[in-house]
Amino acid sequence: MILSQRLNKRFEEVRRRGEAALIGYIMTGEPQLPRTLEYIKALEAGGLDVLELGVPFTDPIADGPTLQAAHARALRQGVTVHTALQFVRELRKSSELPILLMTYYNPIYRLGEESFARRCSEASVDGVIIPDLPIEEATSWVNQARKYGLARVFFATPETDTERVKKICEYASGFLYLVSRYGTTGAHETLAPTAIPLIERVRPLVPQDLRLAVGFGFSTRAQIEMVVRAGVDGVIVGSALAARIAEGASPETITDYVRELKAGTRPLP
Amino acid sequence: MVAKAPSKQSTTKLSELPHEGHFGEFGGQFVPEILIPALKELERAHKEITARFDFQSELKALRADYGGRPTPLYFAKRLTEHAGGARIFLKREDVVHGGAHTLNNALGQALLARAMGKRRVIAETGAGQHGVAVAMACAVLGLNAEIYMGARDIERQALNAQRMKVLGAVVHAVTSGSQTLKDAINEALRDWVTNVPTTYYLMGSVIGPHPYPMIVRDFQRVIGDEIKGQLLRREQRLPDLLVACVGGGSNAIGTFYPFVSDEKVQFLGVEAAGAASLSRGSIGVLHGAKTFVLQDEHGHIAETHSIAAGLDYAAVGPEHALYKKLGRGEYVPVSDAEALEGFRLLARLEGILPALEAAHAVYAGVQRAKRMKRDQIMVITLSGRGDKDLETVVRYDTQPTPEQTL
Numbered sequence: 027m028i029l030s031q032r033l034n035k036r037f038e039e040v041r042r043r044g045e046a047a048l049i050g051y052i053m054t055g056e057p058q059l060p061r062t063l064e065y066i067k068a069l070e071a072g073g074l075d076v077l078e079l080g081v082p083f084t085d086p087i088a089d090g091p092t093l094q095a096a097h098a099r100a101l102r103q104g105v106t107v108h109t110a111l112q113f114v115r116e117l118r119k120s121s122e123l124p125i126l127l128m129t130y131y132n133p134i135y136r137l138g139e140e141s142f143a144r145r146c147s148e149a150s151v152d153g154v155i156i157p158d159l160p161i162e163e164a165t166s167w168v169n170q171a172r173k174y175g176l177a178r179v180f181f182a183t184p185e186t187d188t189e190r191v192k193k194i195c196e197y198a199s200g201f202l203y204l205v206s207r208y209g210t211t212g213a214h215e216t217l218a219p220t221a222i223p224l225i226e227r228v229r230p231l232v233p234q235d236l237r238l239a240v241g242f243g244f245s246t247r248a249q250i251e252m253v254v255r256a257g258v259d260g261v262i263v264g265s266a267l268a269a270r271i272a273e274g275a276s277p278e279t280i281t282d283y284v285r286e287l288k289a290g291t292r293p294l295p
Numbered sequence: 296m297v298a299k300a301p302s303k304q305s306t307t308k309l310s311e312l313p314h315e316g317h318f319g320e321f322g323g324q325f326v327p328e329i330l331i332p333a334l335k336e337l338e339r340a341h342k343e344i345t346a347r348f349d350f351q352s353e354l355k356a357l358r359a360d361y362g363g364r365p366t367p368l369y370f371a372k373r374l375t376e377h378a379g380g381a382r383i384f385l386k387r388e389d390v391v392h393g394g395a396h397t398l399n400n401a402l403g404q405a406l407l408a409r410a411m412g413k414r415r416v417i418a419e420t421g422a423g424q425h426g427v428a429v430a431m432a433c434a435v436l437g438l439n440a441e442i443y444m445g446a447r448d449i450e451r452q453a454l455n456a457q458r459m460k461v462l463g464a465v466v467h468a469v470t471s472g473s474q475t476l477k478d479a480i481n482e483a484l485r486d487w488v489t490n491v492p493t494t495y496y497l498m499g500s501v502i503g504p505h506p507y508p509m510i511v512r513d514f515q516r517v518i519g520d521e522i523k524g525q526l527l528r529r530e531q532r533l534p535d536l537l538v539a540c541v542g543g544g545s546n547a548i549g550t551f552y553p554f555v556s557d558e559k560v561q562f563l564g565v566e567a568a569g570a571a572s573l574s575r576g577s578i579g580v581l582h583g584a585k586t587f588v589l590q591d592e593h594g595h596i597a598e599t600h601s602i603a604a605g606l607d608y609a610a611v612g613p614e615h616a617l618y619k620k621l622g623r624g625e626y627v628p629v630s631d632a633e634a635l636e637g638f639r640l641l642a643r644l645e646g647i648l649p650a651l652e653a654a655h656a657v658y659a660g661v662q663r664a665k666r667m668k669r670d671q672i673m674v675i676t677l678s679g680r681g682d683k684d685l686e687t688v689v690r691y692d693t694q695p696t697p698e699q700t701l
Contacts, residue, residue, distance in 0.1 A: 078488045084596040085477065085581065088327045094471060106593040131325055132580045136594030146411070158325050158583070181328035185491060190332070205329060209489035 031226035033076065033124040033152040033177050033200050037259060038239050040075055046254040046291040048073065049239055050223075050284065051079035051128065051264035053093070054110040055100035057271050063116060068277035069267070070123055072284025078155065078262065081110045081129035088157040090212030092265040096272065107133050107142065111149040117151045126153040126179060126200070134167075143170040153177025153200045161197045168197055179203050182228055184220040191231045201260060204228060206253070213266040214243035217252050225256040238255055250290030309555045309623065312614065316505030319620065323611035324504040326583045333491045336411075341542040344410045345403075345513070345645040349437045356404050357449070361435060362392045364399075364517065368525040373644040374661065381535065381667035383660060386522050386676040388546060389649065391426050395679030396518060396546045397499060399534050401428035403514030405436050408495035415490065418497040419443045419541065421476035421481040422605035422652065423455025424679050425499030429435060430462035443482040447474035448604045473598045476542075476608045481583050494508070500543025501612030504583030507542035508548075508612050515549025522674055523553055539676040540661040541573065541626065542606035542654045544615045546678035551624065552614075560623035564615060565659040570578030571628040572611045573619050581610040585617070601688060604652035605679075629655040635691060637661065638681060651677035651687065 040047045050069050055062060066077060082100035086093065107129065114125050127146060134142045134156065146154060153176050159167060162179060171178045177200025182191050184205070195202060204225065207218030225240060232238050240253050241262030250261045271285060324334055344350055358364040364368075366387045375383045388396035401418075416438050420426030426442040433440035442459050445658050446468045449456045459466050472478035480503070483501055487496045498507040501515070519537075525697050537554060539547035541564040554560040567575055572587045579588035581596055589597040589609040601607040618624035634651055637658030641647050649657055653676070660675040667673065681688075 030321070083594075083688050084472065086563075087481050087582075090485070101595065132590070133594035134584075135578075135580055136590065136592070146632075157327055158580075159329050160324060160326065160328050162331070163323050183329040185329050185332045185647065187332070207493065208329065210485045241491055268519070 028131060036075055036124045041259065043233055044292060046258055047075035047239070047260035048284070048291050049076040049241070049262040050074045050262050050267050051078040051080060051262065052271065053082065053096040053100050054113055055082070055103045055105040055270060056096055056268065057274070059103050064277055065119060065271060065280060068280040069259060069284055073282040073288035074123070074284050076124045076126065076260065078126050078128045078264070079110055079113065081107050081127055082132060083130040083133060088210055090210035090265060092213065092269045092272070093211050096268050107137060111145055112150070114149045114151050124152045125176065126155050127151055128155045128157070131156050131159045138243045139167050139170045143148065143176060146176055147174035151176065153179055155179040155203065157181070161194055161291060164197060171214040181205055184208065184224050186203060188231060189226070191228055195231065195233055195236055198236055201239045202228070202236065203262070204240040204258070206240050206242045209242070211242060211246040211265050213269060215246060217249045218243055221253060222256050225253060225258055228258050238257060247286050247290035249291040250287060254291055254293050261291060301446070312617070313505060317508070318508070318613045318617040321585050321629055322505055322508060323585050323618040324583060325580045325604065326504045327488055329488050329491060330504070334504055334506065340407060340411050341506055341510050344407055347357065350406060350410065354403055354406055357435070358399070358517070362398050362402060363390060365521045365525070366390055368522060368529070371645050375664070377640070377644055378661045378664035380664040380669060381671040382669070383664055383672045384526070384534070384672065384674045385647070386518060386550065386674055388518060389647070389653065389677045389680035393431050394423070394682065395424040395428065395650065396515065396651045397425040397428035398431065398547065399517055399549065400499065400511050400514040400545060401425065401432040401497065404497045404510065405429070405438060408497065409436050410439060411495065413493065413495035415439050415441070415494045416442045416497050416500055417443070417486050417494055419476065419479035420499060420602065421445070421448055421479065422650070423448065423452040423459065423683065424605060424650070426459045426464065426466070427455050427462065429497050430459045430464035432628035433464065434462050441467060443467045443469050443479040443484070443486070445474040445476060445479050446470045448479070451687055452604055452683055460472045475599070475604065477596065484582070487597065488578060488650050500545040501548045501614060502543040502584060502610060504581055508584065508614055511545050512548045512552055512614065515545050516552045518546065518549035518676060519553035521550060522550065526672070533557055533560050533674070534674045535559070535671040536561045536563055536663065536673045537676070538565065538656050538663070538673060539626065540565045540606060540656040540678060541611060541615060542567070542570070542608045544612035546676050549614060551618070555623070557673060559620040561641055562618065563659060564624055564626040565655045566626060566628050567603055567606035567634070567655060568628040569600035570607050571610065572609060573615060573626040574628045584610070585615045586610050586616040602691065603655065605652040606655065620675060621671065627659055629658050632693070633658045635688065638688060647677070648681035649677050650681045651684045653678045654681070
């Protein structure tokens with residue numbers, strides 16, 4: 027199977043327009059289960075390039091308070107991997123938005139890596155992000171993801187040394203996810219002092235066929251402009267969107283917010 | 296009795312584990328990428344620093360003069376007569392300074408933290424015994440301690456929460472999830488990813504990502520090493536059965552591990568019935584390790600219940616998972632009511648108040664002793680003392696717990 031064509035194609039289009047990709051996160055079941063699709067459409071209408079769709083877990087150790095609350099709400103509504111996959115199938119009827127599932131490892135392990143990868147592929151998921159699966163534990167997952175044409179997103183952080191970044195790039199496909207700051211997920215107004223040095227250090231290490239996206243703490247157009255100028259191919263916004271949706275923002279408000287963020291991905295020289 | 300290990304796995308050298316961070320198929324490092332370099336640094340430090348003579352002699356001196364080691368191996372005559380079977384010895388970890396075995400590990404890791412140049416120490420705690428031990432170790436070594444404890448556990452172990460504060464630790468109440476040990480670990484991990492360059496995470500049990508299950512085991516094996524020496528001197532033989540309670544499983548691994556190659560010595564691990572991950576769970580991944588976990592069909596972690604906060608945990612150390620899989624250890628559940636029976640029995644027959652955690656081991660040990668011969672020897676590890684639990688015991692008599700009403 028050809029590897030995550032939809033995702034690579036999208037990155038190509040975005041690059042041709044001289045932009046970076048805006049990657050946005052929503053937890054399956056937010057703000058309520060019947061309305062998630064409506065909000066995904068709102069994200070798309072604002073110019074979102076790639077969607078990260080959350081699968082809830084009881085113990086989301088990499089997440090701050092905003093996304094912890096989203097996990098808890100989704101669990102209370104009975105959301106599972108299967109619910110998320112159903113959303114993707116539904117969305118695919120009318121959209122070619124590249125979609126990555128974001129899930130902790132245990133739900134995948136419980137279902138079985140192969141079974142999970144196959145179901146993702148059948149539902150036209152383009153890739154998977156697993157925040158608690160470092161490359162040391164990922165050999166069998168990488169094989170399954172490869173077999174079913176799913177992008178394998180791995181992380182690099184301010185703690186990751188050069189040698190390790192190179193090794194992670196060998197496991198990754200789609201994009202390399204740079205963690206811009208120390209800490210859990212959560213919106214901040216300013217760019218972490220670690221962000222730009224990290225991008226500048228990692229950029230030359232990333233092979234041609236792998237994109238570079240940065241996340242953790244992004245909520246403003248100004249932050250996005252700064253990292254795009256520093257040379258990333260994509261910026262991930264998670265908690266800032268989740269917080270607005272949880273606070274009751276309308277789909278129109280979300281569309282406007284995404285449009286503003288998206289403007290940051292095409293900074294003037 | 297304990298099943299024999301399958302022959303195809305009999306070549307597994309249990310005494311040399313873990314191998315590349317794994318205990319057979321269990322263990323590993325299922326953590327966010329940002330923690331991997333810290334775990335590698337910790338593994339290196341553990342290997343290099345703890346091997347040094349000055350480290351070992353300082354630890355030995357602290358354990359003896361500060362901690363009160365070696366702890367007695369006490370022949371429980373009246374408990375033995377009551378059971379009417381095997382001779383029962385008690386390994387008295389309840390008399391360690393602070394009132395539990397937890398100081399063994401806390402002192403060792405706090406020394407390691409200091410040697411690594413990390414002055415900020417964070418830890419999780421369930422019953423509060425590990426928190427108290429960390430607070431003590433940090434006080435005596437001049438380090439700063441911050442302890443994460445579930446709000447529900449603070450409520451039922453109020454005395455220990457107070458002790459930590461008096462000892463100079465900062466106590467963070469965790470209000471997420473079930474507000475117990477699992478959630479305290481989640482919060483401690485979140486703190487660690489935020490402060491990893493400056494902070495040492497002092498894990499309290501043989502759980503979590505590699506190398507923690509190995510480090511905590513190596514600092515707790517003093518329990519089993521002492522049992523071996525004490526029993527050989529006194530009885531000129533090894534025990535037939537070792538009994539210890541298992542939450543994460545640190546006092547049990549500390550008891551069992553030095554006997555792992557003594558094939559005739561059998562292990563009995565005792566879990567809380569409402570948190571029996573080995574007896575009733577399935578394989579999954581929680582807090583960085585692949586192990587037995589209480590979970591539903593979707594891989595969501597179950598909420599657990601035990602009258603003993605220190606056993607109230609949905610997973611278990613990966614080394615226990617391997618012992619179970621290989622048949623090297625047997626693991627049984629004990630209910631709240633049964634644990635209380637063990638608590639009262641030991642109080643009245645021997646004048647010892649065991650921690651409710653250890654009371655699980657007392658109950659299962661007595662039941663098992665009844666079926667053993669009079670010339671056989673059993674050692675039950677009393678992981679801690681029960682002063683902290685008096686209020687819970689009294690309350691239980693008037694107000695049934697959820698498990699009781701099932």
